[in-house]
Amino acid sequence: xxxxxxxxxxxxxxxxxxxxxxxxxxxxxxxxxxxxxxxxxxxxxxxxxxxxxxxxxxxxxxxxxxxxxxxxxxxxxxxxxxxxxxxxxxxxxxxxxxxxxxxxxxxxxxxxxxxxxxxxxxxxxxxxxxxxxxxxxxxxxxxxxxxxxxxxxxxxxxxxxxxxxxxxxxxxxxxxxxxxxxxxxxxxxxxxxxxxxxxxxxxxxxxxxxxxxxxxxxxxxxxxxxxxxxxxxxxxxxxxxxxxxxxxxxxxxxxxxxxxxxxxxxxxx
Amino acid sequence: xxxxxxxxxxxxxxxxxxxxxxxxxxxxxxxxxxxxxxxxxxxxxxxxxxxxxxxxxxxxxxxxxxxxxxxxxxxxxxxxxxxxxxxxxxxxxxxxxxxxxxxxxxxxxx
Numbered sequence: 309x310x311x312x313x314x315x316x317x318x319x320x321x322x323x324x325x326x327x328x329x330x331x332x333x334x335x336x337x338x339x340x341x342x343x344x345x346x347x348x349x350x351x352x353x354x355x356x357x358x359x360x361x362x363x364x365x366x367x368x369x370x371x372x373x374x375x376x377x378x379x380x381x382x383x384x385x386x387x388x389x390x391x392x393x394x395x396x397x398x399x400x401x402x403x404x405x406x407x408x409x410x411x412x413x414x415x416x417x418x419x420x421x422x423x424x425x426x427x428x429x430x431x432x433x434x435x436x437x438x439x440x441x442x443x444x445x446x447x448x449x450x451x452x453x454x455x456x457x458x459x460x461x462x463x464x465x466x467x468x469x470x471x472x473x474x475x476x477x478x479x480x481x482x483x484x485x486x487x488x489x490x491x492x493x494x495x496x497x498x499x500x501x502x503x504x505x506x507x508x509x510x511x512x513x514x515x516x517x518x519x520x521x522x523x524x525x526x527x528x529x530x531x532x533x534x535x536x537x538x539x540x541x542x543x544x545x546x547x548x549x550x551x552x553x554x555x556x557x558x559x560x561x562x563x564x565x566x567x568x569x570x571x572x573x574x575x576x577x
Numbered sequence: 578x579x580x581x582x583x584x585x586x587x588x589x590x591x592x593x594x595x596x597x598x599x600x601x602x603x604x605x606x607x608x609x610x611x612x613x614x615x616x617x618x619x620x621x622x623x624x625x626x627x628x629x630x631x632x633x634x635x636x637x638x639x640x641x642x643x644x645x646x647x648x649x650x651x652x653x654x655x656x657x658x659x660x661x662x663x664x665x666x667x668x669x670x671x672x673x674x675x676x677x678x679x680x681x682x683x684x685x686x687x
Contacts (some may be wrong), residue, residue, distance in 0.1 A: 433636035
């Protein structure tokens with residue numbers, strides 16, 4: 309897919325910063341995501357990658373900078389216009405976020421019932437088509453609690469593509485899954501991107517997943533982009549943050565003990 | 578999207594123009610309702626002027642196929658651009674529908 313990265317910019321972040329309680333959580337982030345590519349944002353917990361996802365999907369607004377979706381600055385538009393743009397997004401949440409009181413087919417039908425005026429019979433057919441794309445025909449009447457975690461992810465994916473989005477955002481798509489099922493979900497993400505020409509934006513800290521699916525990778529640390537590159541460039545990078553992260557090393561510039569409280573100081577006096 | 582109708586060798590030819598998407602597919606469905614009411618049994622859909630079709634458009638065609646089959650009729654398609662044909666292939670609907678290169682070939686088959 310990387311040979312096709314000369315296409316339309318689907319998402320552009322320009323000088324994006326975000327503060328929470330006076331703390332800079334996202335610091336001057338710039339990158340472009342192109343049509344049809346799978347763009348992976350990787351980083352440790354608390355690095356700001358999920359905040360970037362929330363910024364790109366318009367859930368929160370940047371305090372500085374601009375976020376363009378197909379040329380439209382979503383940080384400067386009203387809620388109606390934003391809702392309109394968000395209808396063309398698909399979103400797969402970390403824990404699939406299925407409604408337990410609804411069956412598999414009702415979960416997939418939800419965005420169609422909420423955002424369109426399509427006839428029920430047409431919605432039923434679309435749901436079957438989407439479930440077929442994720443290999444889940446025959447499970448329509450099951451409740452989410454009766455199927456496995458991997459299957460729930462697939463239902464979440466079928467729901468994410470229900471409205472034929474041009475971009476799908478994935479929040480930790482393989483978290484909580486065993487490596488084999490994680491591999492199946494990765495393959496599905498890749499297949500759907502290729503078949504449906506969907507742009508995929510994936511937030512993850514699963515290194516196996518990164519190298520299986522990414523066309524390009526952005527490494528985030530403390531709210532800043534350390535590097536954007538192809539998986540090969542990331543693998544071969546000399547950057548100490550990247551080397552520590554991709555090899556899972558406990559020692560390195562990424563400090564996990566930011567508030568090193570000396571117990572003697574605390575209790576010994 | 579527009580739906581134009583012509584008749585050729587006893588076959589109703591529907592010529593679709595524009596995008597068949599979530600906003601326009603209900604219009605196509607209405608046109609199909611009318612065709613079913615008129616008890617047409619052989620229908621050919623000409624896709625030569627269709628630039629895009631989404632899932633709601635595909636679902637509308639599937640429903641029409643079911644309705645025509647139940648009534649003992651036939652539904653054929655012709656003149657798809659490669660882009661539109663790809664959508665049918667990805668969803669494996671190319672195996673469900675009778676798709677012909679040209680209107681002439683489709684009419685011969687019907």
